[in-house]
Amino acid sequence: MIISIASGKGGTGKTTIATNLAVSIDGPVQLLDCDVEEPNVHLFLKPEIEKTQIITTPVPEIDLEKCNQCKKCMEICRFKAIAVVGEMVLTFPELCHSCGGCMAICPEGAISETGRELGVLETGARKGVQFSHGRLRIGEAMAPPLIRRVRDCTLENGLTLIDAPPGTSCPVIAAMKNTDFVVLVTEPTPFGLHDLKLAVEAVKILQIPMGFVINRSDIGDDKVRAYAEAEGIPILMEIPFDRKIAESYSRGELFALAHPEWKARFIKLAEEIETLTQRGANKK
Amino acid sequence: MKEIVILSGKGGTGKTSLTASFAILAEKCLLCDADVDAADLHLLMQPHINKQTDFQGGGVAQIVTDKCTGCGTCIDMCRWSAIGPDFVVNEIDCEGCGVCVDFCPEQAIDFPTKICGQWFISDTRCGPMVHARLGIAEENSGKLVTLVRHEARRLAEERGLQLIITDGPPGVGCPVIASVGGATCVVIVAEPTVSGIHDMARAMELCRHFKVPVVICINKFDLNTDNTLKIEKMAHEEEIPVVGRIPFDSTFTLAMVEGKTLMEFDGSGSAAKQIENVWSAILNTPAMTTSN
Numbered sequence: 001m002i003i004s005i006a007s008g009k010g011g012t013g014k015t016t017i018a019t020n021l022a023v024s025i026d027g028p029v030q031l032l033d034c035d036v037e038e039p040n041v042h043l044f045l046k047p048e049i050e051k052t053q054i055i056t057t058p059v060p061e062i063d064l065e066k067c068n069q070c071k072k073c074m075e076i077c078r079f080k081a082i083a084v085v086g087e088m089v090l091t092f093p094e095l096c097h098s099c100g101g102c103m104a105i106c107p108e109g110a111i112s113e114t115g116r117e118l119g120v121l122e123t124g125a126r127k128g129v130q131f132s133h134g135r136l137r138i139g140e141a142m143a144p145p146l147i148r149r150v151r152d153c154t155l156e157n158g159l160t161l162i163d164a165p166p167g168t169s170c171p172v173i174a175a176m177k178n179t180d181f182v183v184l185v186t187e188p189t190p191f192g193l194h195d196l197k198l199a200v201e202a203v204k205i206l207q208i209p210m211g212f213v214i215n216r217s218d219i220g221d222d223k224v225r226a227y228a229e230a231e232g233i234p235i236l237m238e239i240p241f242d243r244k245i246a247e248s249y250s251r252g253e254l255f256a257l258a259h260p261e262w263k264a265r266f267i268k269l270a271e272e273i274e275t276l277t278q279r280g281a282n283k284k
Numbered sequence: 285m286k287e288i289v290i291l292s293g294k295g296g297t298g299k300t301s302l303t304a305s306f307a308i309l310a311e312k313c314l315l316c317d318a319d320v321d322a323a324d325l326h327l328l329m330q331p332h333i334n335k336q337t338d339f340q341g342g343g344v345a346q347i348v349t350d351k352c353t354g355c356g357t358c359i360d361m362c363r364w365s366a367i368g369p370d371f372v373v374n375e376i377d378c379e380g381c382g383v384c385v386d387f388c389p390e391q392a393i394d395f396p397t398k399i400c401g402q403w404f405i406s407d408t409r410c411g412p413m414v415h416a417r418l419g420i421a422e423e424n425s426g427k428l429v430t431l432v433r434h435e436a437r438r439l440a441e442e443r444g445l446q447l448i449i450t451d452g453p454p455g456v457g458c459p460v461i462a463s464v465g466g467a468t469c470v471v472i473v474a475e476p477t478v479s480g481i482h483d484m485a486r487a488m489e490l491c492r493h494f495k496v497p498v499v500i501c502i503n504k505f506d507l508n509t510d511n512t513l514k515i516e517k518m519a520h521e522e523e524i525p526v527v528g529r530i531p532f533d534s535t536f537t538l539a540m541v542e543g544k545t546l547m548e549f550d551g552s553g554s555a556a557k558q559i560e561n562v563w564s565a566i567l568n569t570p571a572m573t574t575s576n
Contacts, residue, residue, distance in 0.1 A: 009295065011295040036457075043482055076383070078380065099383050136456060141458040167322050167425075168418075169423065173376060189540050243507075246507055246532075250475075250478065251478065252478035
């Protein structure tokens with residue numbers, strides 16, 4: 001089973017839920033940090049990194065000896081990543097989406113592929129939690145291809161948790177797609193509710209069952225609860241604001257490890273998600 | 285004309301709440317919301333929308349069933365596995381590269397331009413505002429950010445406004461890169477948590493990469509004073525000005541619930557005083573005082 005933890009708004013507690021849930025569960029569990037722009041899971045899980053890989057995406061390389069400046073590559077590229085200027089062929093690797101169109105269309109076979117570095121993929125473990133994350137290279141714009149590489153680390157068996165990036169656009173979709181359940185972490189404030197509604201729409205498009213976790217549940221107002229009820233989306237957990245939790249978070253601590261009552265609540269959360277996922281599967 | 289862009293790396297550090305407060309303090313400015321993916325600034329500014337325009341993104345492949353012979357060329361060539369065995373394109377997976385369109389031997393694939401969102405020109409109590417709404421699950425957020433910032437500049441020139449305040453998105457990827465280019469000064473709102481520091485460092489690196497001047501504002505500084513000192517030390521080592529510390533204050537949430545900025549909700553409180561100090565420190569940084 002794959003559970004993704006997403007939010008819409010940033011800073012609502014995705015990583016807090018993902019990490020505390022991972023360390024609370026007995027049995028094999030994997031945690032994939034798909035927030036490759038700002039990966040934070042490792043700061044809390046503190047895994048031993050066993051493997052580091054540089055991840056690249058294919059971009060064209062032109063053999064000027066073979067090129068006869070026919071411009072077919074420039075014409076096919078919809079991302080303006082190739083320009084033929086006189087005798088010169090300029091490539092703009094940072095604009096390239098790696099579709100391979102230029103290589104396929106070149107009648108002279110003058111185009112091959114080299115790699116543009118997207119970032120690194122690291123894999124490790126701590127206390128029975130298998131861990132992988134991606135870290136986007138600074139200056140690299142495209143997160144989704146690296147997110148897909150992190151997703152490729154998904155193990156066949158057991159439970160996989162995915163910490164998704166904020167927002168509702170392509171990086172979040174790459175992180176949530178083909179998962180069995182989405183936990184949307186929100187806070188009961190106007191910003192929280194506004195972005196939660198967007199996230200719900202995104203999850204609906206992907207047709208994945210979902211539930212809410214309300215963090216800092218005693219601040220703000222009651223509108224998130226009213227919205228959950230109107231939409232028929234279950235509230236799986238509420239975590240009241242506690243300055244001690246906020247402070248322990250600031251130090252990189254996992255409160256489920258220090259407080260057995262929270263560990264029990266996270267185990268219950270996992271069980272509830274499993275029940276809801278099975279119910280969803282039965283409906284299909 | 286000067287543009288201040290508010291970033292953070294990590295989400296939820298207080299970018300939007302501070303942007304809105306700065307707008308109140310600036311008195312005359314143009315507001316720009318570059319967080320097109322999860323835009324929230326309008327919840328505090330209640331803009332009156334004067335003009336709404338569709339945002340044309342890239343194309344999306346559509347297979348014309350009548351013309352399709354089922355040869356499978358498109359499926360073989362698509363690197364995103366966006367075309368199913370039934371020759372239906374999954375729009376969410378389609379990258380918009382058009383390779384299938386160009387290689388289909390039957391020319392059976394259309395490539396209509398998709399409307400990926402809307403952008404708006406509005407009025408607020410602090411002046412004009414340019415903002416946008418990217419469609420759910422859409423791509424091209426960087427392109428929309430670039431458009432919104434471009435329109436903000438154009439409008440500021442037209443209205444004779446000298447200052448643009450831009451609320452940026454979280455992260456360091458595509459929309460953030462589109463938010464920093466050409467900015468006069470980036471303000472990174474950092475929080476003194478291990479994740480806040482980690483993400484601030486990456487946002488700082490991004491600004492250095494694109495050679496944009498940057499200053500740091502520490503929000504919720506009293507949540508962990510050791511980490512606050514750590515941020516100040518990091519900034520000092522990088523020769524980045526720290527424009528101030530703002531305390532953790534639940535008044536921010538109370539103001540948000542009322543749809544107000546903190547300056548309007550509780551202008552005499554201690555957080556408001558600190559925001560005033562931060563704002564004048566930003567305006568006095570070398571990046572802002574050097575004429576451009």
